[in-house]
Structures are given as structure tokens and as C-alpha cells.
Amino acid sequence: MRPLALLGRAVLAALAMIGRIALFAVEAISHILRPPFYGREFLSALMNIGWLSLPVVGLTAVFTGGALALQIYAGGSRFNAEAVVPQIVAVGMVRELGPVLVGLMIAARVTSSIAAEIATMKVTEQIDALVTLSTHPMKYLTVPRVLAAVLVVPLLVGVGDIIGIFGGYAVATGTLGFNPAGYIRNTVNFLEPLDVISSLTKGAVFGFAAALMGCYHGMNSGRGAMGVGRATKTAVEGAAILILAANFVLTGVFFTL
Amino acid sequence: MIEMTDIRKSFGSNHVLRGLNLSVPKGTSMVIIGGSGTGKSIALKCVLGLVKQDSGTVMVDGKDASKGDRDAFLARFGMLFQGGALFDSLPVWQNVAFRLLRGSLKRPHDEARAIAIEKLRRVGLKADVADRFPAELSGGMQKRVGLARAIAAEPEIIFFDEPTTGLDPIMSGVINELIREIVVEMGATAMTITHDMTSVRAIADNIAMLHEGVIQWTGPVAEMDQSGNPYLEQFIQGKADGPIEAVR
DSSP: OHHHHHHHHHHHHHHHHHHHHHHHHHHHHHHHTSSOOOHHHHHHHHHHHTGGGHHHHHHHHHHHHHHHHHHHHHHHGGGTOGGGHHHHHHHHIIIIIHHHHHHHHHIIIIIHHHHHHHHHHHHTTHHHHHHHTTOOHIIIIIHHHHHHHHHHHHHHHHHHHHHHHHHHHHHHHHHSOOOHHHHHHHHHHHOOHHHHHHHHHHHHHHHHHHHHHHHHHHHTOOSHHHHHHHHHHHHHHHHHHHHHHHHHHHHHHHHHO | OEEEEEEEEEETTEEEEEEEEEEEOTTOEEEEEOOTTSSHHHHHHHHHTSSOOSEEEEEETTEETTSSOHHHHHTTEEEEOTTOOOOTTSOHHHHHTGGGSSGGGOOOHHHHHHHHHHHHHHTTOOGGGTTSOGGGSOHHHHHHHHHHHHHTTOOSEEEEESTTTTOOHHHHHHHHHHHHHHHHHHTOEEEEEESOHHHHHHHOSEEEEEETTEEEEEEEGGGGGGOOOHHHHHHHHTOSSSSSOOOO
């Protein structure tokens, strides 16, 4: 009976947290539409989430694209299908690996940074100070970060897709003997608008999840250094799980289209 | 006039405030004293709405603090936080002028900066501090910046949460004098919470002794030493023996 009670308690706690995160998300969205708007904080978030994530996104994508080309070549050669490397690299990067890897890198880099920053602000009473200065923390801290992530992560995914395809191109033409012009032609001809739309849509959803989890766990952090550490860890775990779950759902949705 | 009536606040089984009643007349300086964890900070936060009390009312100039335009209500307050609570990502002058750079009190950029530098000067800091970041300042300087931020928009009511904690005795004296001067000069209503009896004598018109969630004694600071209240006497004299249980 006792293990069952423990399991029940854990499930109820998890459901309660999901409910609180859902309410937090609804509140954040409602504040996006209502003034005041904090333009400077939004631009700063755009820089932090977008521009400063480019190196890590680029490196992740180029290595993944290159490795993908090698794997497809090795697998395809078992049934004389080596020629499909450009097509499979393109569709694999654009529909799946590009958005997921960028999403996870954003969870690692941006979610952790947002959660740690906001949690520290909470612990040092900076969030209380914001309230006493007539500034709504949700509008000042959450909305700029969530909005920036929703807008800029699809762009990062787009860049990651292109760099990933380039990584495959470099390996295929450099070591596997593919014709450069033929590789590009096959890639462009094979990709469909829906592939790109699904990629960018996933980017927007993953950006929302990553920023939201960082803000939620930061705002609800416990006290002291341990509280900040726990908030950061939980935020990254939550964002990664949410991104992978959303990826599964969105892939299913786009698969049916 | 701030009136707190029968304020109760619990966190789980920890009953922090158990029917707190306190009046702070307009233009006077009230200092709340009491041991650590007796709910002094919670009492201040209930007035500002940072913590919602379980029951009881807070009235400011006859109006219920929990009702009406929240921005307009908060615009009447300034607060100096215990650790300064300065925004790390902003330079000092933008911390001081935070309220003047956004919202209903927004001023042009240059004017807000000029006001910030004037307020920094008022708390004894030079203009060259304006472009530094909070992390580059000493604890005493951060307190002064926090004080400058609290008074930047010339509020009617100012709260000071442990204004001298962590400062050396000389810097504590400087901050106490500044608080007293500023409160008198602005004609503001002030509420301060502190453990520091030197601060109490320097800042207070009236004091209130908070213990076990209720005000045990309140009255003019001049009557503090002859109060006859055992809680207050034990606290002032710093005795281990008395009605306030001291854990050894």
C-alpha cells in the first residue's frame, strides 16, 4: 500500500506542476498582447538567444550533417543505395535533426541561463524590487524572453538546417566522391515546402518551451544557492523533455499532412 | 497613515503573523524591532502586496491597499531592500532611475539620468559611480544606491528593510543619518525594520516590538527605555533571560 501511495503522490505532484506550468504559459501569452512592452529587454533577449547561440548551433549542425552523410552512405551501400545521401541528409536535417538538436542546444544554453538569472534575481529580492518599482515581473522578465525565443529559434533552426546540409555536402563531395553540382541539385529538388515549414514550426514551439521553462523555474526557485541550482537543473530537464515530446507530436501532425 | 488591522499570515504550520495591529501616522518614522524570523519583513511585504496576508486589512490613507489601481498605489512607495536588490545587468544610474525610464513616471532619458545623478549625490556618491555596475561597488555603496533608488521618484512612503545589516558601525551611522535626513526633508512616512538599536534611536519617531506574530509594545522612541514591557526590555538590553526564548 505504501509504494502505491508514494506513486500516487508523485503522479499528483507531477500533474500539479504541469497545471502550474500551463497556467504560467497562459499568463505569459496574455501579457504578450497587453502593454507596456519592454523593447530594450526584448532586443537584449534576441541578442542573447539568437546571435550568441549561433556558434554552438553552427558547430552542432555541421558535425551532425557530416556524420549523417557518412552513416547514410555506409547504410545505403549495403543495398546499393549510396546515391540517396543528398536527399536523406536534407530531409533528415530539415525535418528532424536540425530542429531537435537546435532545440536541445537552446535548452542547454538558454534555458539554463534564463533559469539561473531569474532564480538569482528572486533569491536576491530583485523580483520584489521590480514589483515595488511598479514593474510586472511577468512583463519585464518572461514576455521579452519567450517572445524573442519564439521568433529567433526558427531562424536558428533554419541556419542549423543549412549548415547541417553543408556539413553533409562537405563530407560527401570531399571524401565520398559525390559531384558538388549534382549534390546541390538533388538536395534542392528533393526538399518540399512542407519540410521547411515543419522545421520552422518546430523551432518556434521548441523556442517557446525552452524560454518558458527557464522563466517558470527561475520565478519559482527555492532559496539560496541550492535553490538556484535546483531551478536551473529542473528547467533544463523540463525543457529537454518538453522539446522531445513536442517533437513527437508535431512530427505526427506533419506526417499526416 | 498606514493602518494594519488583525493581519494573519501562515506558511504551512508556521504561523508568522497572528493578528498584527499597527498604525503609522502620516509623516512619521516607525521602526519595527524584533528577533529574527518574527515576521517583520513579512509585515512590510503585506503592506506592499508582495505577500498576501491570510486575513486582515491594510489601509493606506483610508483606502484598502488590496483594491484599486495597483500601479498608482505602488508609485507612492519607495523601498530599500536588505541586500540592496540592485539589478546586476543595469548600470547604477539606470538602477536609480528605473522608475523614471518606464511606466507612468517615465521621463526623457537625459532628464532621468540627471535626476539619478542628483539622487546619487544626495546619498553621498559622486557622478562617476553612475556608469558603474552594482557588482563593482562595496556593500556600503550598494546600500546608498539602493537608498537613492528608493527616493528617486520622491515617494510619500518609504520602507527600509534592515538598512544597516552587514555594514561597519561608521557606515551604519552614515546610512542612519541619511535616512533620517531624507525622511525629514521629504516629509515622507517611513517604516523601518531592524535589529540594530543604534539605528532605532537614530531613525525612529515611534517603535513597535514584534514577537510571536503580534505587536507586544508600541510607542514613542523617547518612552522606549521606561516602557516596563518585559519583551522590549529584554530586546533593548540584549539579555538571554526573559520572556523571549533564546536558543543556546
